Amino acid sequence: xxxxxxxxxxxxxxxxxxxxxxxxxxxxxxxxxxxxxxxxxxxxxxxxxxxxxxxxxxxxxxxxxxxxxxxxxxxxxxxxxxxxxxxxxxxxxxxxxxxxxxxxxxxxxxxxxxxxxxxxxxxxxxxxxxxxxxxxxxxxxxxxxxxxxxxxxxxxxx
Numbered sequence: 001x002x003x004x005x006x007x008x009x010x011x012x013x014x015x016x017x018x019x020x021x022x023x024x025x026x027x028x029x030x031x032x033x034x035x036x037x038x039x040x041x042x043x044x045x046x047x048x049x050x051x052x053x054x055x056x057x058x059x060x061x062x063x064x065x066x067x068x069x070x071x072x073x074x075x076x077x078x079x080x081x082x083x084x085x086x087x088x089x090x091x092x093x094x095x096x097x098x099x100x101x102x103x104x105x106x107x108x109x110x111x112x113x114x115x116x117x118x119x120x121x122x123x124x125x126x127x128x129x130x131x132x133x134x135x136x137x138x139x140x141x142x143x144x145x146x147x148x149x150x151x152x153x154x155x156x157x158x
Contacts, residue, residue: 017116017143017155022048024112024139024157028077029054036075036109038066042086045079045114061085065092068099076109082130084117097130104137111138118142131158 021044029035031053037045039058049056057072065085071078080100082092092100104111113130131140140158 017114017141018044018048020141020155020157021045021112021114022051024141025049025052025054025077028110028112033077034072034075035077035079036072037079038081038085040087041079042081042114042116049077049079061088061090063090065090065096066100068096068103071100071103071107073107075107077112078104078109079112079114080130081114081116083113083115083127086114086116091127094127097127097133101130101134101137104134109137113138113140115140115142 025035025048029049029052033052033054034057035049035052035054036057036059037049038061040061041058046056054077057075059070059072059078060067065082065088066080078100080092082097082100084091100111103109111130111134115129118126129138129140131138141155142157143155
């Protein structure tokens with residue numbers, strides 16, 4: 001979780017990262033709203049977003065990650081895994097990260113950044129989280145299950 005802006009009023013711990021994802025989807029989405037998500041993406045995220053009744057619009061992923069030029073202007077939330085895109089494992093480059101933030105600021109949308117593999121970065125300094133770059137537009141969701149105790153499936157959000 002490099003460079004995340006942590007303010008106690010904005011931080012939380014969840015029993016499971018998936019339950020935090022489900023709750024965030026219900027807070028930000030409802031029938032009639034539009035959510036964008038990476039294609040391909042984590043099936044649990046697709047299910048959580050779809051359960052709200054929102055319309056889901058896939059955004060293609062290429063060899064450098066999510067394609068910012070394909071972001072739908074009507075989306076109010078984007079689910080993304082920029083640190084380690086699931087399932088391709090591509091890390092989103094800095095220029096594309098900035099493009100996502102610019103899109104969110106310009107459209108009034110929020111970014112739901114799932115940093116599920118933050119604790120698995122093994123070479124060099126991990127890239128800055130989107131939440132660290134734009135805390136007012138990004139909700140960071142993460143998990144301790146890879147390093148702390150897989151059986152607990154505990155998670156956090158900022």
